[in-house]
Amino acid sequence: MTDQNILPPLTQIPAYLQTVADYEVEAQKHLSDMVWQYLQGGSMDEHSVRDNLAQFAQIHLLPRMLKDLTQGHTAIEILGQTFPHPIFVAPIGHQQQFHPEAEAATALAAEVLGSNMILSTFSNTDMRMLKQENPYKWFQLYWQGTREKSLALVQMAEAQHFKAIVVTIDSPHTGIRDRERRVFFHLPEGMQHPHTPTHIPLPALNQGDHPVFHGLMKIAPTWEDIAWLSEQTSLPIILKGIVNPHDAQLALQHGVQGIIVSNHGGRVLDGCIPPLTALQLIKKVVPTDFPVLYDGGIRRGSDIFKAIALGASAVLVGRPCIYGLATAGALGVAHVLKILKEEFEITMALMGTATVSEITTDYIFQK
Numbered sequence: 001m002t003d004q005n006i007l008p009p010l011t012q013i014p015a016y017l018q019t020v021a022d023y024e025v026e027a028q029k030h031l032s033d034m035v036w037q038y039l040q041g042g043s044m045d046e047h048s049v050r051d052n053l054a055q056f057a058q059i060h061l062l063p064r065m066l067k068d069l070t071q072g073h074t075a076i077e078i079l080g081q082t083f084p085h086p087i088f089v090a091p092i093g094h095q096q097q098f099h100p101e102a103e104a105a106t107a108l109a110a111e112v113l114g115s116n117m118i119l120s121t122f123s124n125t126d127m128r129m130l131k132q133e134n135p136y137k138w139f140q141l142y143w144q145g146t147r148e149k150s151l152a153l154v155q156m157a158e159a160q161h162f163k164a165i166v167v168t169i170d171s172p173h174t175g176i177r178d179r180e181r182r183v184f185f186h187l188p189e190g191m192q193h194p195h196t197p198t199h200i201p202l203p204a205l206n207q208g209d210h211p212v213f214h215g216l217m218k219i220a221p222t223w224e225d226i227a228w229l230s231e232q233t234s235l236p237i238i239l240k241g242i243v244n245p246h247d248a249q250l251a252l253q254h255g256v257q258g259i260i261v262s263n264h265g266g267r268v269l270d271g272c273i274p275p276l277t278a279l280q281l282i283k284k285v286v287p288t289d290f291p292v293l294y295d296g297g298i299r300r301g302s303d304i305f306k307a308i309a310l311g312a313s314a315v316l317v318g319r320p321c322i323y324g325l326a327t328a329g330a331l332g333v334a335h336v337l338k339i340l341k342e343e344f345e346i347t348m349a350l351m352g353t354a355t356v357s358e359i360t361t362d363y364i365f366q367k
């Protein structure tokens, strides 16, 4: 698509948009090639991007029949908070690239659908724009290089009534994204990020210093910083980007109250274990009531069911929300969330599960 042919966002939803896959095709028509490559791309050979999608086909559903489902519902509880359903909106930065209303549109759609929205540190929309009284919002923190700067963002989120802090820890360095490099990806000049500069100042390198290990790695957070942060805030700290069971155990030991199993949509470390496999390894080593959320490759309501059957407390949806945003702003995001919600509900009904807590490994068969 040449940039002259970019279509404006739709103002109503045509009947040909019925699935997340339909939205993926449509979204490309509404974005420049550079932004499309940024959205779709992963790191290096994109094995992880493909694995994230392919892993769901390895799991088959094993439904039960003739059960009474008349008391059915999709509500869940995490850390004392009740959510109408387990479909959360993943943090995605710089959303103005996809639609002028950016995160404000995504947040509106999430609110209407009762989806818990995780707002990125790199939001173009000020966190104060999200409705204070809407309880379904968490704030995603990228470590700001120092404890003081990181805590300042956490305190701002506390003041705005966000209910948890999601610290993303899997990208102390950006991934090597060949697609982005090929199209000279850059953010638009003058793009506003109300909470943080996009580039944290790097420590000055002395002669002989290593650009990676004495550069970004010097300002990357450690377990001690996470333990410290959890003592500074009354909000629960949830770590996003855990895939190793040892780290899941360390999280528990450092005051963390939940984790999100994720490989960042395959965008950071190519060849990283598929999160559905990681989820199963992690569930073996953490207490059953420890919240373990799942993130990556959710494109169908049946994917949500499978992740929950393998132990996820809830799932995050990333790129599909942006397909909706690029296609038709808040309306598009709302429709994407509605599609996933409806597919999940009907899958539950066909599987013979009346509540989310009933969804267990008894209902799946792995090839």
Ligand SMILES: Cc1cc2nc3c(=O)[nH]c(=O)nc-3n(C[C@H](O)[C@H](O)[C@H](O)COP(=O)(O)O)c2cc1C
Residues within 6 Å of the ligand: 038, 039, 040, 052, 090, 091, 092, 093, 120, 121, 122, 140, 168, 240, 262, 263, 264, 265, 266, 267, 295, 296, 297, 298, 316, 317, 318, 319, 320
């Ligand atoms: C364009 C883009 C921007 C992202 N920005 C962030 C971010 O700011 N913070 C973060 O924690 N994760 C970020 N992620 C990762 C998502 O939160 C999520 O882990 C990933 O998209 C899940 O995979 P999915 O797209 O297959 O659902 C980003 C992902 C994409 C595609």
